Amino acid sequence: MWELSGQYDVGVWYEYVRVGTWTNQYDVFCGVVVNGVRLDQPYCRAVEECVEEVLREYKREVERLREPPVPALVIKIDPVEELLREWPELGAFGTEWVRKWLDLRDRLIEIAKTLRRFPWMVGVVRQRPMSILHPYMVEVYVARDGSETCISLTSSKAYCAQNGAAKEVKLELEFSRYEVYEDKIREVYRPKGLLAFATAAREYVRLI
Known part of the structure; x- marks a missing residue:
């Protein structure tokens, strides 16, 4: 300590650590403090050897403290990939399409639930x-009698399926009324024009 005090601010640290289960059983740990840097206890015999070891340990610790902290591992989760993992049916629209409309997440999930219910629609979209x-x-849309389901992607074209076989049709509907369907109030549509008066004309319930 005396040999270092001329160039460094030196001192001693010590700590009592309780050991065993009996009362007043403690071990004492101690070491050297150089310029406020806490070092472990040196293990040496000669004074010169101790001074060299303390200075070597002090320089090593100062260098370590100067190193920038290791940045925490940050795992960035792509919200689009996360959504596609949960709802792979949306992949039929393409990843970039999902990314473009991610702000409408609730609507995308609503679409995905419907595609999961009617798997043939995934092929049509793809x-x-x-x-x-x-x-x-x-x-x-689904026919009220359950005989047909249809998906419309544009105002002029739709694809309808009976027993899983899909075909392109021109589905022209007009609003008729509101009705409870599958525990929700939904819009009911009927064909436009002369088809509306046909005996076998279907009515359709809009699901989404």
């Missing part, structure tokens, strides 16, 4: 360009 399609242009 075969058609979707880059400019707005999520609220996707409409799904």
